[in-house]
Amino acid sequence: MTATMSPPQSQVSSLTTGKMHRAIPFAICAFSVAVGVVAVYSIGGFKWGWMAIVGAHLYLLLVTIASRVIEDRRQATDRAMRTVMTIAFTTVTIPLISVFWKVIAEGASRFDRKFFTGGMRITPEDMLAQMEGAAVGGALHAMVGTLIITAIAGIISVPLGLLTAIYLVEYGKGKLASAVTRMVDVMTGIPSIVAGLFAYALFELFLGPGTRSGLSGGVALSLLMTPVVVRSSEEMLRLVPNELREASLALGVAKWRTILKVVLPTAIAGILTGITLAVARVIGETAPLLVTAGVAQDINLNPFSGRMTTLPVFSYYEYVQPGVPPETGIARAWGAALMLVMIVAVLFTAARIMSHVLKPKGLK
Amino acid sequence: MTANSEIDMPAQTAGITHSEVTSVEPAIAVNNLNIYYDKFLAVRDVTIEIAPRSITALIGPSGCGKSTFLRSLNRMHEVIPKAHVEGVVQLNGEDIYRPDVDPVTVRRRIGMVFQRPNPFPTMSIYENVLAGMRLNANRLSKPDADEIVEHSLTGANLWGEVKDRLDNPGSSLSGGQQQRLCIARAIAVEPEVLLMDEPCSALDPISTMAIEALMEQLKDQFTIVIVTHNMQQAARVSERTAFFNIDGPGQPGHIVEMDLTEKMFSNPQEKATSDYVTGRFG
Amino acid sequence: MSQPVAQEKINKAPTSVPDRLFSSLSRASAVTILLVLSGVAFFLTIVGWSGMFGDIEGMSGSDNFLEYVGPLVFGTVYSATLALLIATPLAFAVALFISHYAPRRLAQTLGYVVDLLAAIPSVVFGIWGITVVAPLMSKNVYPWANDNLSFIPFFSGTASTSGRTMLTAGMVLAMMILPIITAISREVFLQTPRLHEEASLALGATKWEMIRQAVVPYGRSGVISGAMLGLGRALGETMAVAIILSPSDGYFWSILTNQNSNTIASNIALKFPEAYGLDVNRLIATGLVLFLLSFGVNMLARRVANSGFSGAAG
Numbered sequence: 008m009t010a011t012m013s014p015p016q017s018q019v020s021s022l023t024t025g026k027m028h029r030a031i032p033f034a035i036c037a038f039s040v041a042v043g044v045v046a047v048y049s050i051g052g053f054k055w056g057w058m059a060i061v062g063a064h065l066y067l068l069l070v071t072i073a074s075r076v077i078e079d080r081r082q083a084t085d086r087a088m089r090t091v092m093t094i095a096f097t098t099v100t101i102p103l104i105s106v107f108w109k110v111i112a113e114g115a116s117r118f119d120r121k122f123f124t125g126g127m128r129i130t131p132e133d134m135l136a137q138m139e140g141a142a143v144g145g146a147l148h149a150m151v152g153t154l155i156i157t158a159i160a161g162i163i164s165v166p167l168g169l170l171t172a173i174y175l176v177e178y179g180k181g182k183l184a185s186a187v188t189r190m191v192d193v194m195t196g197i198p199s200i201v202a203g204l205f206a207y208a209l210f211e212l213f214l215g216p217g218t219r220s221g222l223s224g225g226v227a228l229s230l231l232m233t234p235v236v237v238r239s240s241e242e243m244l245r246l247v248p249n250e251l252r253e254a255s256l257a258l259g260v261a262k263w264r265t266i267l268k269v270v271l272p273t274a275i276a277g278i279l280t281g282i283t284l285a286v287a288r289v290i291g292e293t294a295p296l297l298v299t300a301g302v303a304q305d306i307n308l309n310p311f312s313g314r315m316t317t318l319p320v321f322s323y324y325e326y327v328q329p330g331v332p333p334e335t336g337i338a339r340a341w342g343a344a345l346m347l348v349m350i351v352a353v354l355f356t357a358a359r360i361m362s363h364v365l366k367p368k369g370l371k
Numbered sequence: 372m373t374a375n376s377e378i379d380m381p382a383q384t385a386g387i388t389h390s391e392v393t394s395v396e397p398a399i400a401v402n403n404l405n406i407y408y409d410k411f412l413a414v415r416d417v418t419i420e421i422a423p424r425s426i427t428a429l430i431g432p433s434g435c436g437k438s439t440f441l442r443s444l445n446r447m448h449e450v451i452p453k454a455h456v457e458g459v460v461q462l463n464g465e466d467i468y469r470p471d472v473d474p475v476t477v478r479r480r481i482g483m484v485f486q487r488p489n490p491f492p493t494m495s496i497y498e499n500v501l502a503g504m505r506l507n508a509n510r511l512s513k514p515d516a517d518e519i520v521e522h523s524l525t526g527a528n529l530w531g532e533v534k535d536r537l538d539n540p541g542s543s544l545s546g547g548q549q550q551r552l553c554i555a556r557a558i559a560v561e562p563e564v565l566l567m568d569e570p571c572s573a574l575d576p577i578s579t580m581a582i583e584a585l586m587e588q589l590k591d592q593f594t595i596v597i598v599t600h601n602m603q604q605a606a607r608v609s610e611r612t613a614f615f616n617i618d619g620p621g622q623p624g625h626i627v628e629m630d631l632t633e634k635m636f637s638n639p640q641e642k643a644t645s646d647y648v649t650g651r652f653g
Numbered sequence: 654m655s656q657p658v659a660q661e662k663i664n665k666a667p668t669s670v671p672d673r674l675f676s677s678l679s680r681a682s683a684v685t686i687l688l689v690l691s692g693v694a695f696f697l698t699i700v701g702w703s704g705m706f707g708d709i710e711g712m713s714g715s716d717n718f719l720e721y722v723g724p725l726v727f728g729t730v731y732s733a734t735l736a737l738l739i740a741t742p743l744a745f746a747v748a749l750f751i752s753h754y755a756p757r758r759l760a761q762t763l764g765y766v767v768d769l770l771a772a773i774p775s776v777v778f779g780i781w782g783i784t785v786v787a788p789l790m791s792k793n794v795y796p797w798a799n800d801n802l803s804f805i806p807f808f809s810g811t812a813s814t815s816g817r818t819m820l821t822a823g824m825v826l827a828m829m830i831l832p833i834i835t836a837i838s839r840e841v842f843l844q845t846p847r848l849h850e851e852a853s854l855a856l857g858a859t860k861w862e863m864i865r866q867a868v869v870p871y872g873r874s875g876v877i878s879g880a881m882l883g884l885g886r887a888l889g890e891t892m893a894v895a896i897i898l899s900p901s902d903g904y905f906w907s908i909l910t911n912q913n914s915n916t917i918a919s920n921i922a923l924k925f926p927e928a929y930g931l932d933v934n935r936l937i938a939t940g941l942v943l944f945l946l947s948f949g950v951n952m953l954a955r956r957v958a959n960s961g962f963s964g965a966a967g
């Protein structure tokens with residue numbers, strides 16, 4: 008397709024002739040949907056997916072033809088592409104909606120008291136109740152585990168990442184800074200299971216093979232979290248106008264105080280947002296915890312020894328090893344999944360709000 | 372000794388004309404100062420004296436190193452990576468570049484106001500004025516703090532306009548008010564010298580007049596050095612003027628002459644100066 | 654000019670003690686990060702060594718390490734490539750839609766929605782994939798594709814009735830890497846110089862023509878590096894594959910059957926919890942291979958990104 012100007016189609020044209028009337032695409036759309044519904048229904052009943060697929064493609068076809076006839080080839084291509092983009096976008100939102108729908112629909116059934124008050128230590132009575140289809144077992148131990156392990160990751164990553172970002176922005180100029188930047192860059196792409204293996208290997212070397220603990224889980228997550236914290240904090244610190252640093256220094260304020268009292272407060276909204284997003288990222292991690300913290304049936308409050316379950320790992324195991332009958336286990340898996348999605352969504356929204364609310368008014 | 376005793380003036384070094392020497396001990400004495408950005412020599416061989424409790428204006432074409440020179444007077448220059456100076460800058464007879472001098476103490480005694488108003492966006496007007504103390508963790512009683520705020524804001528001609536909204540963020544003020552807030556912030560720590568780098572260039576004529584009037588007032592207490600591109604401003608406010616020039620791109624800037632402002636604008640010694648002040652420059 | 658040349662005096666000030674403490678602290682953090690991050694490969698090598706070169710007798714199965722890891726590497730690359738092929742065109746279209754077609758107001762929200770997609774934990778994608786996507790595909794699509802397209806080797810074999818196939822895994826992986834590709838592409842699309850866009854529109858180009866002339870050439874390298882990063886992500890994605898894929902031992906090209914090469918990450922997740930002895934070391938060694946694989950892809954992505962942006966118009 009060339010984009011060179013073609014001569015006007017008709018010499019008498021005003022600015023609007025040769026342009027399709029606004030109602031036509033709507034008409035075509037309605038028609039295509041109708042055809043889609045009828046055609047699919049007559050062949051195989053109410054299959055929404057197929058109806059949408061048929062309708063969308065029919066619309067694409069018809070609108071292009073109509074534009075080709077009424078307008079010209081270039082307009083037809085333009086309309087076709089616009090339609091393709093829109094269809095593509097819709098296609099992507101469908102799974103997203105489906106994920107949320109499914110998680111809520113399946114998970115809500117286990118949002119009962121037991122789920123939030125008990126672990127997975129199942130008594131013989133529970134076994135019997137489970138056979139009869141009662142909801143049994145809870146995820147409290149997994150929630151506690153998630154809390155502890157994420158907290159450990161945060162306690163390691165936030166100071167380390169923030170101080171490193173400060174180093175990179177306020178002090179680092181030479182080889183060390185560029186080496187750190189490059190390493191952090193590369194490490195943002197490290198597969199999460201590799202982080203888990205690293206933590207496992209580290210603890211195995213020092214504590215012997217087969218060790219599982221909440222701490223090693225936290226270390227694994229911190230490996231994933233730190234680069235994110237460094238990157239986002241660095242970006243935010245760089246956004247602080249240099250004028251503010253100079254204003255402070257010119258008042259005879261020492262550099263470290265300038266950083267702590269002027270630069271950090273100015274960037275704090277962005278930094279907290281970044282940290283929140285980093286937490287949201289690691290809180291749903293399963294693989295690294297599978298190999299480091301493992302699973303346990305009870306609440307384990309000691310991160311230094313013994314296995315510790317987290318919500319994602321709990322969800323995974325309950326799904327792949329649901330017990331008998333499988334429904335109860337699978338329900339627990341969905342319950343944990345819903346819980347996770349809610350946590351992530353809350354963190355995500357909190358990050359958004361935070362970046363708006365905490366931002367100093369003077370900075371655009 | 373009168374101020375314009377140009378006949379017996381001693382400093383005729385390196386082609387710089389010094390037609391005027393201050394009658395009292397200079398507040399700042401600069402001797403053979405070379406200022407570098409890494410390897411690049413930005414300003415060469417400046418030797419001048421700045422009279423206490425008066426206003427000295429620095430003028431010159433863009434890029435000739437006025438800001439660079441000004442920033443070297445309170446060691447703000449070295450904030451830029453690899454930037455450094457050679458030579459001597461004395462504040463009341465003490466070399467501020469001596470190896471055992473902490474730049475932080477220098478800056479407490481020589482304050483600075485920047486071209487663009489830069490109040491701290493996280494602080495209220497009240498806290499902005501106190502920033503110099505608060506950031507240094509100086510404990511202040513509430514009455515003392517109030518006293519300093521009122522005193523400094525009054526000193527900066529801003530008190531009347533903001534006294535009812537001291538808790539608003541500093542950035543809620545107009546540009547001219549913000550600049551006066553920055554001046555209040557600078558004088559709150561009671562420096563001896565106040566450096567101002569084009570403090571009015573981002574402001575409208577009314578705010579500019581307000582700041583000029585303020586400078587007139589402040590010079591009773593402070594030694595003021597101001598960089599300006601506005602000849603009228605230099606002529607209006609300053610007692611002495613130094614003219615900086617640059618021979619060409621990539622060349623270091625240097626000082627051409629320094630004298631009483633009156634004289635600089637009516638009867639300068641150097642042709643370059645008269646060309647510049649009369650607008651026949653370039 | 655007559656300055657003493659040799660005198661290279663940097664004005665070193667006697668910084669105060671807290672100042673020095675604070676700067677050392679921040680430098681120490683930077684050094685720690687550097688050491689720990691570069692320690693990853695080191696520790697994996699130490700512990701994985703015996704898994705690569707140790708006594709095969711001590712491990713389950715009788716393959717040497719290369720025979721063991723070969724199919725896993727194949728499965729990893731295969732599933733990731735599949736995901737990439739599905740995700741890239743979609744991400745390209747979605748990014749364009751958000752940056753150039755959606756109303757300004759809406760665009761931000763849409764961007765937020767796509768970002769949210771990235772935040773959904775992979776285990777959730779996994780159980781969603783196996784309960785929703787797998788049955789949907791195995792009922793509606795796989796039999797048909799198997800019947801009509803089996804002359805193409807990828808669609809041959811016995812179609813899975815459970816839907817736990819390479820294609821399902823690839824599709825779910827595609828969902829998971831789509832946000833990152835979209836985010837990066839959207840970013841570069843939005844950075845297209847307005848001047849280029851307006852120049853094109855002023856010549857009477859339609860929106861699509863403008864996009865082809867101004868936006869796509871400018872954003873091409875961004876899309877490519879986004880895709881590479883997405884590939885890196887897909888290579889290491891664990892849980893979705895571990896839950897969805899029905900793995901077998903060996904190399905399998907067909908994407909509709911129950912016989913699939915496993916991926917390295919999924920294999921670790923499935924075997925590690927029960928592994929002991931040298932098997933653990935071998936799994937860690939495969940982790941090292943995965944690390945190197947994704948490391949290489951990420952480096953490549955960065956190179957593309959760095960080489961691209963400026964000369965994009967050419």
Ligand SMILES: Nc1ncnc2c1ncn2[C@@H]1O[C@H](COP(=O)(O)OP(=O)(O)OP(=O)(O)O)[C@@H](O)[C@H]1O
Binds near residue numbers: 431437438
């Ligand atoms: N941060 C820096 N790094 C390197 N060189 C610099 C830096 N800042 C200024 N320079 C150079 O130093 C020289 C003097 O610059 P300076 O800003 O002091 O000029 P000026 O007289 O203040 O100009 P203006 O009137 O435009 O403000 C110029 O050649 C400039 O390019």
Ligand SMILES: [Mg+2]
Binds near residue numbers: 438439568
């Ligand atoms: Mg300047």
